[in-house]
Amino acid sequence: MFLWVIKRDLLLAMRRRSDVFTTLFFFVIVVSLFPLSVGPEMNMLRTMAPGVVWVAALLASMLSLGRMFSSDYLDGTLEQMLISPHSLSLLVLGKALAHWLVTGVPLVLMAPILGIQYDLPVEALFVLTISLLLGTPVLSLIGAIGAALTLGLRGGGVLVSLLVLPLYIPVLIFGSGAVEANMAELGYDAHLSLLGAFLLVSLVFAPWATAASLRVSME
Amino acid sequence: MFLWVIKRDLLLAMRRRSDVFTTLFFFVIVVSLFPLSVGPEMNMLRTMAPGVVWVAALLASMLSLGRMFSSDYLDGTLEQMLISPHSLSLLVLGKALAHWLVTGVPLVLMAPILGIQYDLPVEALFVLTISLLLGTPVLSLIGAIGAALTLGLRGGGVLVSLLVLPLYIPVLIFGSGAVEANMAELGYDAHLSLLGAFLLVSLVFAPWATAASLRVSME
Amino acid sequence: MLQGSNLVCVRGDRRLFKDVSFSLEPGGLMLVLGPNGSGKTSMLRMLCGLSNPAFGEISWCGTAISSLGGEYYSVMTYMGHLSGTKDDLTVVENLRISSALAGLEINETEAREALQYMGLSGRETLPVKVLSQGQRRRVALARLLVCQTKLWILDEPLAALDVSAVKLMQGLLERHLGQGGMVIMTTHQEIEVTAASTTQLQLA
Amino acid sequence: MLQGSNLVCVRGDRRLFKDVSFSLEPGGLMLVLGPNGSGKTSMLRMLCGLSNPAFGEISWCGTAISSLGGEYYSVMTYMGHLSGTKDDLTVVENLRISSALAGLEINETEAREALQYMGLSGRETLPVKVLSQGQRRRVALARLLVCQTKLWILDEPLAALDVSAVKLMQGLLERHLGQGGMVIMTTHQEIEVTAASTTQLQLA
Amino acid sequence: MIWESWSEFFAMGGYGVYVWGSYIVTFACVIGEVLLISNRRRTLDKHYGLIHDSNKKETDNETTS
Amino acid sequence: MAINWFKYSSPASFYSLSGKMVPIFMWLAVVLLIAGMYVGFFVAPTDFQQGEAYRIIFIHVPAAWMSMFLYLVMAFWAGIGLAFNTRLSSMLATAIAPTGAMFTFLALWTGALWGKPMWGTWWVWDARLTSELILLFLYIGFMSLQAAIDDPRRADKAGAILALVGVVNIPIIYFSVQWWNTLHQGASVSLNQAPAMATTMLTGMLIMVFASWMYSIAVILKRVRVIILERESHTAWVAELRKKEAAR
Ligand code: HEM
Ligand SMILES: Nc1ncnc2c1ncn2[C@@H]1O[C@H](COP(=O)(O)OP(=O)(O)OP(=O)(O)O)[C@@H](O)[C@H]1O
Ligand SMILES: Nc1ncnc2c1ncn2[C@@H]1O[C@H](COP(=O)(O)OP(=O)(O)OP(=O)(O)O)[C@@H](O)[C@H]1O
Ligand SMILES: [Mg+2]
Numbered sequence A, B: 001m002f003l004w005v006i007k008r009d010l011l012l013a014m015r016r017r018s019d020v021f022t023t024l025f026f027f028v029i030v031v032s033l034f035p036l037s038v039g040p041e042m043n044m045l046r047t048m049a050p051g052v053v054w055v056a057a058l059l060a061s062m063l064s065l066g067r068m069f070s071s072d073y074l075d076g077t078l079e080q081m082l083i084s085p086h087s088l089s090l091l092v093l094g095k096a097l098a099h100w101l102v103t104g105v106p107l108v109l110m111a112p113i114l115g116i117q118y119d120l121p122v123e124a125l126f127v128l129t130i131s132l133l134l135g136t137p138v139l140s141l142i143g144a145i146g147a148a149l150t151l152g153l154r155g156g157g158v159l160v161s162l163l164v165l166p167l168y169i170p171v172l173i174f175g176s177g178a179v180e181a182n183m184a185e186l187g188y189d190a191h192l193s194l195l196g197a198f199l200l201v202s203l204v205f206a207p208w209a210t211a212a213s214l215r216v217s218m219e
Numbered sequence C, D: 001m002l003q004g005s006n007l008v009c010v011r012g013d014r015r016l017f018k019d020v021s022f023s024l025e026p027g028g029l030m031l032v033l034g035p036n037g038s039g040k041t042s043m044l045r046m047l048c049g050l051s052n053p054a055f056g057e058i059s060w061c062g063t064a065i066s067s068l069g070g071e072y073y074s075v076m077t078y079m080g081h082l083s084g085t086k087d088d089l090t091v092v093e094n095l096r097i098s099s100a101l102a103g104l105e106i107n108e109t110e111a112r113e114a115l116q117y118m119g120l121s122g123r124e125t126l127p128v129k130v131l132s133q134g135q136r137r138r139v140a141l142a143r144l145l146v147c148q149t150k151l152w153i154l155d156e157p158l159a160a161l162d163v164s165a166v167k168l169m170q171g172l173l174e175r176h177l178g179q180g181g182m183v184i185m186t187t188h189q190e191i192e193v194t195a196a197s198t199t200q201l202q203l204a
Numbered sequence E: 001m002i003w004e005s006w007s008e009f010f011a012m013g014g015y016g017v018y019v020w021g022s023y024i025v026t027f028a029c030v031i032g033e034v035l036l037i038s039n040r041r042r043t044l045d046k047h048y049g050l051i052h053d054s055n056k057k058e059t060d061n062e063t064t065s
Numbered sequence F: 001m002a003i004n005w006f007k008y009s010s011p012a013s014f015y016s017l018s019g020k021m022v023p024i025f026m027w028l029a030v031v032l033l034i035a036g037m038y039v040g041f042f043v044a045p046t047d048f049q050q051g052e053a054y055r056i057i058f059i060h061v062p063a064a065w066m067s068m069f070l071y072l073v074m075a076f077w078a079g080i081g082l083a084f085n086t087r088l089s090s091m092l093a094t095a096i097a098p099t100g101a102m103f104t105f106l107a108l109w110t111g112a113l114w115g116k117p118m119w120g121t122w123w124v125w126d127a128r129l130t131s132e133l134i135l136l137f138l139y140i141g142f143m144s145l146q147a148a149i150d151d152p153r154r155a156d157k158a159g160a161i162l163a164l165v166g167v168v169n170i171p172i173i174y175f176s177v178q179w180w181n182t183l184h185q186g187a188s189v190s191l192n193q194a195p196a197m198a199t200t201m202l203t204g205m206l207i208m209v210f211a212s213w214m215y216s217i218a219v220i221l222k223r224v225r226v227i228i229l230e231r232e233s234h235t236a237w238v239a240e241l242r243k244k245e246a247a248r
């Protein structure tokens, strides 16, 4: 049934194939906007690169949080999930995972190409990809809590950012920190292990917190 | 009746006071994220500042585009607007204006304070504010076209960014360009007049294109 | 006044109906009947210009409605499956704003009177989202009391209404028809409305 | 089996009903009646544990439902005003997925049979968003055909259905009741259902 | 002929990776595009071939032409 | 010889006409391509500045030109479709978009591969490069929008509005990017300083440009034929066609 949830969400995403691509292109466009507004000096762009890519990944993941629950809420599916005999946390985990597959994975795959645009060295590209691979699932999991809390509130889209961004900040700092450390020829293992730790913790607690928030929001 | 539309949208925004604040806080948070992920060198931050503020303003305005028409669409109000005896373009202009009042104006007011965080000189702060004042209404007007085109489509939130961001680019370039020109002690009048020209052009054409898109989307 | 000739409706690759013709005169009631999915809603949306027939023409006083535009919209009121009420606004605000958008500004007192008639007194300042299904429907229908249009197009106006509200609607429709108005409506429920002339348009 | 005692419902600063008690045995039908806004929906949502009564207790086989959790949910099916169908998925997909979420996986053939019974044959692979109001409702109701739960809680299941679909529902309910199932429902329309025992719960 | 030998031709004066990288990707795109279209056509044909018989009556009744 | 053009504006007759034209253009494209490649690789001499790397020009420039041209053509047909409600022109616009996007991608790709040996970097935020990138976004936006809409008529109209708004924006983008760039510093690299071309190079390039034209026409016609079949599948003439093809 866990698989049914994932399957359903992926099916919905496939029905609108463009969904997957649009998150991706949003990411690409935001990353490309910065040079446009900051100017084309390569040196400066190179220092900015990890930060920009990470901020863009964060925004892309956050932007699509809205649709994690809201359509299910509006058409009554969520109500049905709450009174489903299955564990709600597991259902939620399935939804978060589907969200990551649709929004996170494409970003991870795309990041190296964008890094090239900013003229990053090869090893930095590698670290960037790994840090995104560890970090983006955390974004989806934490985001799920925010999405659940703001369910059905008007302006939820912006409110969710407000709730979720502060929680995203550690991920952002260590994610971009890893790449910067690598570029400054320092060790980046510590950063990555911390990201891994975040991932484990959020895998355990986020579904549970999300399930609780959903119950509160639907009361 | 034009006034009724504005009044209604403002009333709705007021009903959820948080709406106004959340756009603002989103703006503030994005601007503040950058020093976190890029690092604290003041010189570099100063050069980045106009670009970052403008990108954040653009994203904040874009993020709230989703709600310009979608709730009206879902509950049938938009249908009623289409068969209203009033001119649809005028109604649309009213909605875009309301959107600007709710999302654009607070940003304009907040920008100088954020500029100070990045240690911008006073005159640059002034130019930044003026450029935002001229530019943000253009964002709302162009955004309305995108919002109307993606109405009722799944993944609309991200699709709208994809459509609208390329159209925003000139505003972004001249908006941040004005500030940078000022900081480089060059004239910035040309930039501002161009922004003004964009504003006039979009005031004339955007409502019309939006009305056409709405009719298409509702068919 | 309102005439449809040889209307054809195509949805996807399915033809819902063809060669439907009718004409409606002042005081006339037209019931559009048919099982689920027979094209009643599609028909009504055509009649108010929200979509175009695949073939055929709809005319008001002899002119095609597509070329009339705003002129037609100012004599016509449509109520679809969706009620067009805003969850976050109060009942009174909803009524006043939806009337204003439809071209008629009303003041607080008029609004409250209409709502009282619809059995919503005491709920005027609640946001619509806390209302029950039937009460929401009543808020939407209250607009019929204040609007001054000749032609009403109503898609299942009785859905979710209780017995007393159905009575109320019946009275409202009869008053409108008696004053020379016209009504086109669909319904799956039984309703007795006396009118100068009643047409039944049976689809599929 | 299902018992409610001294239930009180408070909404905002309004007490919708108080001291409502009932008990429902296998084969029993309970009709919750009352005018718009009298608290029928609120009552049903309490009965399926989506909200809590301000006072009083609801118990299933002698145990409070709030402490039963998943055990209760696996014998109960609720259908509210919202149909819980996804606009973008096809009719078959919707039925299969909503059944799976409710704890029962069905295969393509079973799904198609249920849909055929509900009069949706030929529409199985259309996305739900192009369906008519009544057809959407039928898609949601098709789940009743495949689910194997004992207790059905239905909020205005007949809304938007045409005459033949109402007949169909009637047959379906009678079959379920005949097999020892229980039904709690609200409606504003007339419906004749023969059951081992019929209770009417009149609110306000 | 401006090339001494084939290996020199493939080396492209040391720029082989760039030149051939461009040309190979270009031809891949071009051929891929043509194949994609043919494939789209084929699925359409197959779709038709499959449902043609069973739906024949229905299409006759419900076509709009 | 008078041709009744209106006859060909109906999808049915256009379908049969274009069926005859596709192979012609396809063969023309192949022949020109072979000729162009021959001139490019075996006739044109080595460039004294860039060495052999310059041979990328034979696909880079045609791709870059086509990418811009095709956008205009697409917007033109989309606009015609919107204004006169002609099905065929909208279908043409839909068919042009993927090919345009492909050429845009190729211009970017070959440019990047050319930039690495010449400028030492895959990418700079130069005016021309940046506006080409934005052009790719515009194409993708157009395609995503159309893909997201199920009803083809609605997709046509929505796409047309977007394409027209985009076409207004292209010159603005181009000049704004150029101005933005030169404000800061002289662009570190300017494409305008390409060395004066040898005539053989020029011939090779022009032949390749023609080849891409022929190819585009062929592919677009081929795609539009499929689109016609998909959209008109319920009409009598398609049923007729099917019967004929089945009999064969
Ligand atoms: C990703 C990188 C690149 C992109 C997106 C790009 C894009 C373009 C575009 C859009 C054009 C047509 C513009 C016009 O005709 O006005 C063009 C032409 C041209 N490009 Fe590139 N280019 C790139 C890299 C390069 C490089 C690295 C070189 C050579 C060092 C180069 C050399 C040329 C030449 C010689 C032309 C023909 C100019 C003319 O005759 O008009 N390009 N490119
Ligand atoms: N793209 C499509 N492909 C096939 N059929 C379609 C498509 N779009 C709509 N339909 C069909 O068109 C009909 C629309 O009917 P409409 O909503 O007008 O019905 P109705 O008479 O109002 O029914 P109800 O009483 O249920 O409200 C449905 O039968 C639906 O299945
Ligand atoms: N915050 C609140 N303040 C005051 N009254 C409220 C509040 N929230 C809900 N109500 C009232 O509670 C009632 C909810 O009724 P409910 O939805 O249960 O009615 P129902 O019997 O299902 O009616 P219907 O037949 O129309 O569906 C309504 O009368 C509504 O006005
Ligand atoms: Mg209907």
Ligand SMILES: [Mg+2]
Pocket (backbone or CB within 6 Å): C132, C133, C134, D040, D041, D042, D155
């Ligand atoms: Mg109710």
